[in-house]
Amino acid sequence: MRYKLTLAYRGTNYFGWQRQMAVPGFRGQMPAEGEGLPTIQEVTSRAFGHVLGHPVEIVGASRTDARVHAKGQVAHLDTHRREIPIEGLMAAVNHRLPSDVLVRRIQRVDDDFHAIRSTTSKRYQYFIWNSLQRPLFFYDLAWHRWQLLDIAAMRQAAALLVGEHDFASFARAGHGRRTTVRTLLDCSVSRRGGCVVVGVEGTGFLWNMVRIIVGTLVLVGRGRRTPAEVGQMLAAADRRVAGPTAPPHGLFLQWVKSRDIDPGETP
Amino acid sequence: MRYKLTLAYRGTNYFGWQRQMAVPGFRGQMPAEGEGLPTIQEVTSRAFGHVLGHPVEIVGASRTDARVHAKGQVAHLDTHRREIPIEGLMAAVNHRLPSDVLVRRIQRVDDDFHAIRSTTSKRYQYFIWNSLQRPLFFYDLAWHRWQLLDIAAMRQAAALLVGEHDFASFARAGHGRRTTVRTLLDCSVSRRGGCVVVGVEGTGFLWNMVRIIVGTLVLVGRGRRTPAEVGQMLAAADRRVAGPTAPPHGLFLQWVKSRDIDPGETP
Numbered sequence: 440m441r442y443k444l445t446l447a448y449r450g451t452n453y454f455g456w457q458r459q460m461a462v463p464g465f466r467g468q469m470p471a472e473g474e475g476l477p478t479i480q481e482v483t484s485r486a487f488g489h490v491l492g493h494p495v496e497i498v499g500a501s502r503t504d505a506r507v508h509a510k511g512q513v514a515h516l517d518t519h520r521r522e523i524p525i526e527g528l529m530a531a532v533n534h535r536l537p538s539d540v541l542v543r544r545i546q547r548v549d550d551d552f553h554a555i556r557s558t559t560s561k562r563y564q565y566f567i568w569n570s571l572q573r574p575l576f577f578y579d580l581a582w583h584r585w586q587l588l589d590i591a592a593m594r595q596a597a598a599l600l601v602g603e604h605d606f607a608s609f610a611r612a613g614h615g616r617r618t619t620v621r622t623l624l625d626c627s628v629s630r631r632g633g634c635v636v637v638g639v640e641g642t643g644f645l646w647n648m649v650r651i652i653v654g655t656l657v658l659v660g661r662g663r664r665t666p667a668e669v670g671q672m673l674a675a676a677d678r679r680v681a682g683p684t685a686p687p688h689g690l691f692l693q694w695v696k697s698r699d700i701d702p703g704e705t706p
Numbered sequence: 707m708r709y710k711l712t713l714a715y716r717g718t719n720y721f722g723w724q725r726q727m728a729v730p731g732f733r734g735q736m737p738a739e740g741e742g743l744p745t746i747q748e749v750t751s752r753a754f755g756h757v758l759g760h761p762v763e764i765v766g767a768s769r770t771d772a773r774v775h776a777k778g779q780v781a782h783l784d785t786h787r788r789e790i791p792i793e794g795l796m797a798a799v800n801h802r803l804p805s806d807v808l809v810r811r812i813q814r815v816d817d818d819f820h821a822i823r824s825t826t827s828k829r830y831q832y833f834i835w836n837s838l839q840r841p842l843f844f845y846d847l848a849w850h851r852w853q854l855l856d857i858a859a860m861r862q863a864a865a866l867l868v869g870e871h872d873f874a875s876f877a878r879a880g881h882g883r884r885t886t887v888r889t890l891l892d893c894s895v896s897r898r899g900g901c902v903v904v905g906v907e908g909t910g911f912l913w914n915m916v917r918i919i920v921g922t923l924v925l926v927g928r929g930r931r932t933p934a935e936v937g938q939m940l941a942a943a944d945r946r947v948a949g950p951t952a953p954p955h956g957l958f959l960q961w962v963k964s965r966d967i968d969p970g971e972t973p
Binding site: 539 | 775800810845
């Protein structure tokens with residue numbers, strides 16, 4: 440029996456979703472950040488394993504990096520246990536999980552469902568704390584940029600990224616993917632309180648793609664690059680021409696949409 | 707030269723404002739929570755000492771306990787340095803402070819100003835996460851009570867506490883104070899998003915007084931006690947009759963009002 444999980448977590452004290460990036464062909468250095476910390480996959484698998492009474496291997500839709508957070512990660516697991524009511528399972532697992540990881544939903548799905556292969560689109564949010572003083576209660580949840588950002592210019596640049604493009608300029612070297620062509624469905628920039636929030640929605644992403652997009656949009660917001668130059672960066676298909684990679688701690692996996700295969704037992 | 711400081715901090719990783727509670731006559735156990743952690747006073751004194759170039763002893767208005775937060779702690783320090791511009795001092799100190807402590811304001815004050823003795827009133831806020839699922843991004847900033855709280859009943863009980871009363875029922879044993887009579891100027895209960903926020907304002911507080919008030923109001927909110935019973939608890943002047951002490955991590959020192967002695971150089 441396969442279950443679909445919706446998970447939320449604060450990534451601050453984790454190595455990321457999983458220890459091995461499992462990027463075929465990548466021989467480079469693994470990210471040093473978060474070395475020695477547990478992974479979200481480990482603590483979640485352990486909690487479900489304890490409650491279900493057998494080892495559990497949880498597969499996640501997005502391999503979020505160290506320090507990256509999630510409001511709606513999607514994952515799946517298999518169990519032969521049939522008698523456990525979903526509400527009770529969720530309460531028991533949440534009771535065992537550390538306070539910075541939470542299961543928000545458990546749904547019975549068909550065996551054809553797969554957290555990675557059934558994903559049709561994902562949305563990430565990036566929070567920029569745009570104020571003179573650094574964030575205090577949100578210091579690990581937003582990137583501090585004190586320079587007042589020009590939202591209108593950032594929006595112009597963001598609009599150029601929407602659609603199907605070769606995002607080679609916006610991918611970390613060693614991504615190991617056959618093609619760097621991806622489709623962005625949305626790239627929005629808005630103010631929310633003292634924050635500037637960048638929302639990026641797409642059918643698939645390259646390694647560090649959202650963080651490089653944000654690093655580049657911030658250059659535009661500071662007037663260091665024009666929106667037109669972002670168009671040229673995209674056309675160049677060369678990582679060296681785009682902006683810096685924004686730090687991980689402002690990034691949230693907001694949601695994952697998937698072809699849900701509902702066996703009619705979803706709560 | 708004396709400076710008045712306004713400080714904010716996330717108390718999660720601190721022993722509290724200071725290591726010794728310095729309660730005259732108290733021979734009981736010191737709180738075990740946060741043992742081995744630094745104090746806010748230590749890290750703040752060290753940062754100012756480094757920037758000013760001489761040892762600094764910072765005096766705080768409220769001795770917040772381990773895990774308790776502050777949005778507006780008030781403190782003072784003395785220095786013989788005259789040439790440092792306040793904006794530069796603040797930027798340099800904030801640069802040196804850890805990410806969970808922030809100086810919000812520095813003001814030149816007369817030598818008569820004293821963080822404790824000049825205080826006329828203080829306000830605390832207590833955040834209760836009142837939702838079935840526990841908080842995730844705010845797990846160390848709010849107390850989770852999943853039972854839907856009856857705000858109207860809590861408000862009735864809170865109103866009985868406002869005014870001058872003997873708060874002996876709402877003080878932790880070993881407070882070592884001559885009198886347990888205190889004056890509450892306000893005790894409000896409101897919903898804010900998924901939270902219930904209790905605001906308590908007074909001219910002075912006993913040890914754990916706000917947390918015992920909150921623990922008692924939550925009993926009322928759950929229907930376990932009536933507002934009238936809270937009036938009886940107050941009259942009994944006996945700690946054993948009041949509710950439990952709410953945990954420290956939901957508590958914020960919101961602001962401190964003081965008789966400001968302005969030498970005309972305040973920025």
